Amino acid sequence: MSSPTETERCIESLIAVFQKYAGRDGNNSKLSKTEFLTFMNKELGAFTKNQKDPGVLDRMMKKLDLDSDGQLDFQEFLNLIGGIAEACHSAFLSAQKRL
Numbered sequence: 001m002s003s004p005t006e007t008e009r010c011i012e013s014l015i016a017v018f019q020k021y022a023g024r025d026g027n028n029s030k031l032s033k034t035e036f037l038t039f040m041n042k043e044l045g046a047f048t049k050n051q052k053d054p055g056v057l058d059r060m061m062k063k064l065d066l067d068s069d070g071q072l073d074f075q076e077f078l079n080l081i082g083g084i085a086e087a088c089h090s091a092f093l094s095a096q097k098r099l
Contacts, residue, residue, distance in 0.1 A: 017043060018077050030071035036061050044084070 004012065018031070021039040025032040031039060040048050040057055048057065064076045072080070 014078070014081060015074075018074055027071065030069075030073050031077060032071050033061055036072055047084070 017039075019028070021035045021043075022028050022031050024035050024038075037057060040060075051057075060080070061072070064072055064080050066076055066079075067073075
């Protein structure tokens with residue numbers, strides 16, 4: 001069998017990170033609010049430390065929680081990752097234009 005492609009490794013990594021944090025509070029298919037906050041602080045610490053508004057993570061959780069069950073399933077988690085990736089890509093493109 002051939003080795004995974006770079007994209008396949010990235011997908012595997014996203015699944016592994018989700019599973020690392022999901023289930024600490026009982027449901028391993030969703031992130032509770034506590035698990036979400038732990039994930040954000042450990043995996044995206046640079047983002048969370050630069051926030052001046054202490055309520056930003058609570059608002060993010062509410063916005064991402066499309067079914068309003070107080071938890072994030074994998075699709076909702078991917079919406080977070082996609083949004084962050086899109087913002088980073090936009091910043092990258094803006095930086096290239098300034099060169």
